[in-house]
Amino acid sequence: MVVPSPTPLSTEKVRAVDLPIIDLSAQRSEVSKLIVKACDKFGFLKVINHGVPNHIIAKLEHEGLSFFAKPVPEKLRAGPANPFGYGCKTIGLNGDMGELEYLTLNTNPLSIAERSKTISDDPSKFSSIVSDYIEAVRGLGCELLDLMAEGLLVTDTSVFSRLIRDVDGDSVLRLNHYPPVQVDCKDMDTSHPHDNRNKVGFGEHSDPQILTLLRSNDVGGLQISIEDGVWIPVTPDPNAFCVNVGDMLQAMTNGRFVSVRHRALTNSCKSRMSVAFFGAPSLQTRIIAPPELVTPNRLSLYRPFTWAEYKKASYSLRLGDSRLELFRKCIED
Ligand SMILES: C=C1C[C@]23C[C@@]1(O)CC[C@H]2[C@@]12CC[C@H](O)[C@@](C)(C(=O)O1)[C@H]2[C@@H]3C(=O)O
Numbered sequence: 001m002v003v004p005s006p007t008p009l010s011t012e013k014v015r016a017v018d019l020p021i022i023d024l025s026a027q028r029s030e031v032s033k034l035i036v037k038a039c040d041k042f043g044f045l046k047v048i049n050h051g052v053p054n055h056i057i058a059k060l061e062h063e064g065l066s067f068f069a070k071p072v073p074e075k076l077r078a079g080p081a082n083p084f085g086y087g088c089k090t091i092g093l094n095g096d097m098g099e100l101e102y103l104t105l106n107t108n109p110l111s112i113a114e115r116s117k118t119i120s121d122d123p124s125k126f127s128s129i130v131s132d133y134i135e136a137v138r139g140l141g142c143e144l145l146d147l148m149a150e151g152l153l154v155t156d157t158s159v160f161s162r163l164i165r166d167v168d169g170d171s172v173l174r175l176n177h178y179p180p181v182q183v184d185c186k187d188m189d190t191s192h193p194h195d196n197r198n199k200v201g202f203g204e205h206s207d208p209q210i211l212t213l214l215r216s217n218d219v220g221g222l223q224i225s226i227e228d229g230v231w232i233p234v235t236p237d238p239n240a241f242c243v244n245v246g247d248m249l250q251a252m253t254n255g256r257f258v259s260v261r262h263r264a265l266t267n268s269c270k271s272r273m274s275v276a277f278f279g280a281p282s283l284q285t286r287i288i289a290p291p292e293l294v295t296p297n298r299l300s301l302y303r304p305f306t307w308a309e310y311k312k313a314s315y316s317l318r319l320g321d322s323r324l325e326l327f328r329k330c331i332e333d
């Protein structure tokens with residue numbers, strides 16, 4: 001069944017909240033405490049002075065914009081997204097739709113080299129720009145995961161980062177392009193002070209992986225939800241990376257960090273492009289919380305499972321489904 005892209009409900013609340021912005025050049029022990037605090041409270045943070053070189057970001061953005069500016073038949077050569085490649089409006093394999101087009105890439109170098117042939121007229125240049133970006137952002141992701149482990153007082157401080165550093169890792173890079181969408185006046189609720197005059201570009205979901213690092217141009221659209229029906233807009237900041245906890249990190253922290261639900265709205269006059277790196281482990285990795293995070297006061301919440309099992313479950317479900325619930329232990333266990 002194909003579900004039309006929804007317009008945000010007028011009953012939804014939008015709340016302005018100062019989301020944490022963490023300066024990674026500050027003192028390490030302070031930074032790790034702030035990161036843990038942000039993950040405890042929001043499952044989301046922004047980082048600045050992150051060390052990913054601007055030229056690496058700029059080159060990838062240029063490639064992304066050039067690709068999305070191509071005529072449709074050329075873009076379709078890089079599709080369909082099953083799940084990797086170019087996709088337009090359909091999200092996943094189970095009927096979800098959104099007001100966007102995207103390019104999803106597996107981060108394996110061979111896979112990138114192969115895909116690049118259908119994406120760019122200069123595949124080796126495209127491939128090298130994408131690989132440089134992935135290496136830099138993966139490095140930032142590992143650093144953040146080490147800081148989380150330190151802040152959580154886990155003895156093995158590489159317990160999370162080693163999962164996304166693994167050469168056989170299953171990380172994904174995704175470029176999302178949200179063209180401007182004019183909203184019909186009849187859809188608007190002008191009586192509401194925070195009426196969302198925008199359409200849903202990418203519907204509400206949590207990210208299945210360990211950690212997501214996302215950047216966008218200076219057009220807003222990303223919103224997070226830490227309370228049902230209340231949306232917190234994330235102010236765009238091209239100098240920052242938005243970082244969110246994924247389902248696997250929720251499981252590995254035994255539910256202490258929550259994989260935050262989020263969505264992206266379109267803008268009625270400006271086009272938005274976001275680039276997301278989803279750090280994931282290798283398929284056979286078993287997802288188990290380190291011993292420090294399982295205590296008599298916080299019993300083990302999830303049964304052991306592999307990333308392959310979780311990924312299979314994710315792809316069989318709808319975008320907005322709460323998949324991690326399927327892996328919760330029964331009370332009697
Ligand atoms: C509907 C779906 C799209 C998605 C796979 C899924 O079945 C459920 C999770 C979705 C998601 C969200 C985060 C990332 O954008 C993504 C690439 C991922 O790994 O999980 C997408 C999947 C997708 O678009 O293929």
Ligand SMILES: O=C(O)CCC(=O)C(=O)O
Nearest residue numbers: 174176202222264274276
């Ligand atoms: O474009 C955005 O800001 C969010 C995209 C997103 O959530 C995703 O690609 O999973």
Ligand SMILES: [Fe+2]
Nearest residue numbers: 205206207262
């Ligand atoms: Fe997401």
